[in-house]
């Protein structure tokens with residue numbers, strides 16, 4: 001993040017020529033962020049994209065690389081239509097292995113949902129890790145279709161597996177990381193391999209093939225084992241850090257604050273001063289440093305900018 | 314019906330709260346719909362870093378308590394890991410009760426479970442990690458579990474039989490053109506810059522193959538077909554392809570070379586890129602033939618090794634040369650992996 005190398009991000013679209021591109025109106029409200037109409041039915045009409053990302057040519061540093069930005073990727077860059085170039089607040093490159101995002105948002109910073117959309121489009125679910133894209137509208141009877149699919153998807157991230165299903169006009173592309181799958185989904189939806197076709201890129205349903213299920217089980221086992229090892233490691237280090245710990249007699253503390261922290265505390269197993277550890281509880285040191293107002297209710301801590309319709313008691 | 318009552322404080326993890334001890338939170342009652350049960354709930358917003366971006370709670374307190382997860386990041390409050398992973402880990406440790414209890418599947422049952430929080434106190438492994446002592450105990454239990462994982466059971470049971478309709482497909486034309494019997498000797502055609510790899514396992518991601526060969530130079534293309542268990546790797550420059558081929562050991566000269574990626578034994582020869590089948594079925598059938606061929610090769614090489622061992626015992630000279638090789642331990646490991654691998 002701090003090291004800025006290479007060229008500035010290219011302006012993909014001239015802001016003067018750029019017309020707000022909206023899909024044909026299929027609803028009553030247009031949502032720029034999700035690029036779709038909502039209300040009045042849910043017909044997604046696939047439109048061929050006017051723009052296309054060229055990773056080599058377009059990538060470069062933006063403001064997001066210089067400041068402590070949000071660290072999210074530019075959705076418009078992915079679609080090949082960001083008019084801001086190096087002035088953009090979002091990242092203009094493809095996600096790397098070290099770009100990790102919270103479970104609850106995608107690499108563009110959009111909030112995920114509890115379930116996938118029925119048509120498997122959209123942002124996706126926070127309950128499943130999905131690294132596989134379903135590519136519809138692939139002209140699988142063309143001779144070089146495999147090469148074209150490879151050529152389009154490989155620049156967008158590390159690939160685990162590509163499978164073109166001839167006869168079904170579709171392909172499955174599995175990325176190493178979920179972020180790259182999210183990025184590629186936005187970058188390739190509405191693109192074309194031969195000029196006449198339009199690709200429709202969605203999340204893949206779980207592969208029902210028994211071999212794939214076994215494969216997934218193995219991956220989960222491996223991941224779980226890794227996590228357990230990490231947890232144990234942290235747990236051990238934490239115990240060492242603790243050492244002989246003498247609890248000092250506590251000063252009278254703001255009652256409400258203690259109460260609040262206690263409640264958070266109750267859901268945690270350990271109380272140590274190591275706040276970075278995964279197993280850390282609420283730090284008692286931290287608690288002692290708190291100011292000593294005489295709060296009469298929790299509002300002193302939880303600053304309440306209540307919604308107006310709320311009755312105050 | 315609101316999802317929480319007024320006196321509750323949010324369940325948010327330390328990481329989400331941030332380092333600031335003087336944290337201020339904004340509370341909005343009924344501000345959002347819970348992302349799990351869809352009931353409106355009291356939303357808290359705060360900036361973990363001063364003047365930084367805001368975080369907020371996205372699920373209601375009831376749902377969070379049932380899962381023992383953070384209302385903002387949804388990670389387990391005790392272990393700081395995704396709750397699905399937590400439940401998988403606890404299952405591995407053989408913790409009672411985790412197996413049966415699972416996430417409610419649809420909106421209606423989620424709502425039902427959330428509304429009856431008295432009955433559904435905990436979902437998945439929440440009961441374990443919300444208990445301080447139990448959480449510690451389980452970690453120790455898990456420590457005992459690791460290490461005795463059967464690593465090969467997964468390999469042993471796969472790809473045994475193909476369904477009849479795939480078994481019946483004739484792929485002899487495709488297979489006859491593939492250079493299974495090729496070698497690692499540099500071919501006379503200077504334009505040939507492609508290596509043929511077979512034995513690719515479903516668990517071996519393509520980028521691992523790419524990364525391995527990229528060490529030697531820029532790649533023009535990688536065509537990896539997991540179904541057919543084969544891949545073609547084409548270099549931009551011939552010299553790089555030769556360097557890659559040279560780095561791979563070739564136990565029987567004139568035959569395919571052997572190497573390992575992620576402990577998966579692969580065979581490699583020079584060879585022009587050919588079709589590996591167009592339909593999925595064709596690819597699978599090619600894959601099954603590759604498997605049979607690999608079994609045969611590994612049996613042959615075992616016999617060869619046996620013979621060489623006998624020769625060695627009769628010949629001290631050879632024995633000394635053998636012990637002089639730079640990495641005998643590694644080589645032995647290598648051979649072992651090949652011999653013990655069940656295709």
Ligand SMILES: [Zn+2]
Nearest residue numbers: 074077082088
């Ligand atoms: Zn941008």
Ligand SMILES: [Zn+2]
Nearest residue numbers: 347350373376
């Ligand atoms: Zn809820």
Ligand SMILES: [Zn+2]
Nearest residue numbers: 326329383386
């Ligand atoms: Zn959290």
